[in-house]
Amino acid sequence: MDDPKRKYVIPGDVITTGPYRAEENVHLFGDKIIATAVGISEIFDSGVRVIPLTGMYIPRIDDFIIGIVRSHTSLSWELAINSCYPGILPAQDVFGRDFDPKVDSLTSRLKKGDLIAARVANSDRSRDPLITIADRDLGKIEDGELVKISPTKIPRLIGKRGSMIQSIEGATKAQITIGQNGYIVVSCPEAEGLLKALDAIRMVEEQAHVPNLTERIQQMLGSNSE
């Protein structure tokens, strides 16, 4: 890698020493800043962080995610969100404040296997993360193909200022909804566009660490359409 401020690291690698702030995926040992994950280290302003290349999704407040309904109790749904904790979607969120568990049946709105676009309302690891769909553009996803990729590759799929995702959407006419948790829903009126978009997403996942990936994807999409 040419940039001296970025390097490939594995757990235990000393990224730098000195008065830096330890941000994500690093820890401070004496005056050494040590990587705790496999990834690319970055030194910016006065902080150091590692962008991981592998690992689980850790829910963070305000993350936009896609969840799969797994089960429900009389008061809430339980969602698979590709994390070590299940997401909890309270019934009031869907039925409104006058929700009555004696009258309203949760399965009438969301059934097992349904996909929802949601946001993380609260997450502090002492309890299961609270999920909400009470916002614009959130709620049940009616159609589309679900793709699961590693959540660590999501920033790469979006690209700088959305460049990557825009070029995929533009070339395939597909509509792509990306959840920060690594779940992606692709919908497209044409089967060919859908397949091309899926191929492009898989290519991003496989080659996330390769430079100039946006150009490679554009080339791939261009050559397919000819």
Next chain:
Amino acid sequence: MGVKKSDIVLLDDKGLRCDGRKIDQPRRIMIKAGVLKNANGSAYIEFGENKILAGVFGPRDVHPKHLANTDRGILRCRYHMQPFSVSERKNPAPSRREIEISKVIKEALEPAVMLENFPRTVVDIFIEILQADGGSRCAALDAAAVALADAGIPMRDMVSACAAGKVADTIVLDINNEEDQEGQADMPVAYMPNLEKITLIQLDGVLTPQEYEKCVNTAISGCKLVYEIQKKALRDKFFGDESQ
């Protein structure tokens, strides 16, 4: 068993050991990361004649639930030898030795894994010995550490392990099966190379204080060699040709 004690020359007059190695030379080591699709992280190691597969799951829900810890995650480890891993069929049920090694591997990895980041969860490590030679606990630890890093579980440092021992009154690095059976001492050591901390040390045999110190230092130098190979395995998987 078949060979009498007097049949093996552990150290010849040229300073070579029974398998032709010098006293400070480890066996051939090869590690490959990410060999299994269904596990979150995995690694395969060949350490001399040892062939070991390690798979990692998690962090994930703890079952049974009463084992869960509310302020940190827990680590579980299973070291298991396949029936065909030794020359005479091994009963696949966990033996006293396997239970002990599972425990020491778990305790050797615990200081490195940042379990406090994942309360109420478990990280499961499964180690299968496909073929056993001397020093399988060290080799298993090396594979488990690579599998943990492959799974993206936050770690303070890698854990590298290597044994040293005493054969024919000489301290040697990385003892093999014959040296283990016929030698005078065996000392497996696991080490965090960047933090310079020992996470496992066992000793089977009798050493003088001077020999003990030399043995620890020899084992640590072996751990550092293993660390380079672990690093290469992870770099090969994640960075391909572009790693420096």
